[in-house]
Amino acid sequence: MAPLRSSGSDKDPSSPVGLPHGTGSRIERVSPDRPPLWVSDLVDIQQNRVDDLTAAEGGTVRLLSGRVAEARAMPAAELRRATGDLYAKLRRAIAAGSAPYPVRFWNMLPFIQEPLGDGLDRYMAFNLGRHDAFRDWAGGADRLASVVPTATGIGHHGADLFVYALCAGQPAAPVENHRQRPAWRYSERWGPAPPCFARAGRLDLGGGLIALMVGGTASVRGEESIAPHLLEEQLAETFLNLDAVIATGLGVAEDRGGQFLVEARAYCLHADDASAIATAITSRCPDLERLEICHADICRAELRVEIEGLAVARRVGDRLEPVRDAIGALCSAFHQ
Secondary structure, three states: OOOOOOOHHHOOOOOOOOOOOOOOOEEEEOOOOOOOHHHHHHOOOOOEEEOOEEEEEEOOEEEEEEEEOOHHHOOHHHHHHHHHHHHHHHHHHHHHOOOOEEEEEEEEEEOOOOEEEOOEEHHHHHHHHHHHHHHHHHOOHHHHHHOOOEEEEEEEOOOOEEEEEEEEOOOOEEEOOOOEOOHHHOOHHHOOOOOOOEOEEEEEOHHHEEEEEEEEEOOEEEOEEOOOOOHHHHHHHHHHHHHHHHHHHHOOOHHHHHHHEEEEEEEEOOHHHHHHHHHHHHHHOOOOOEEEEEEOEOOOOOOOEEEEEEEEEEEEOOEEEEOOOHHHHHHHHHOO
């Protein structure tokens, strides 16, 4: 399993260059096959083996990592079975651990849009296996809303499928976006099984602290891609979606959402877009503590950018306030 931490020091030749300077945010280039850096800030970088999975502990949070080796070489039916088997293994390990609730998933697929025949691409085959697993987890497809956490599904240029599950001692409340159809209710236009994830997940912690984990968000309205191939317009639509899901998750006005976003990761289809994407995000979210830029494939060919993040707030009386050193505050909450 790849190490948790990854940055521009990996010298990935596909990493974006020319990132803006002089913003208040740390901007880092990262690999598309590992979870965000804020996750490894929460857990011990030392990893243990659990049922052929890798586990990293951090107080009342735990990160489980699994892999399907050589997933790129698998036909659709084999990838579906392997994905379902990996999710079943994760389910068993999660239930047996000290943090029994999955609150966030990252799914890193090799060449995510590559055709596999019979009208399927690799993401569609993966979604079939993930849907099988969550249907069993929920006790039926009509009960998916009760079990699907927020997630990201993105593509890299290796051979293996990586799945990371962040788990906690309490469940995260699922959050949807009024501008978008719930992903687990997508029509068959996007494949024979829908992608199983919520738009965000909210954890209410001690001392009024709230963590809102925002899943991969792109230029999609309803279930339709908006402004195909046009970066500036896609960024504008993506920001509207981020504002909406953060506002819903935190209970604030949509024009206040950006001030609570402390960590963000942007997946850019074209490395040359990195500077424009970073400038747009840091301008829109001036209190962002860290921005990760990742050159990666996105699940739809017409989309050029996808953004995920972490919003943190603290309730003080009847109002919500941003939190300085948000990751430090979360570490303290999870280690109490």
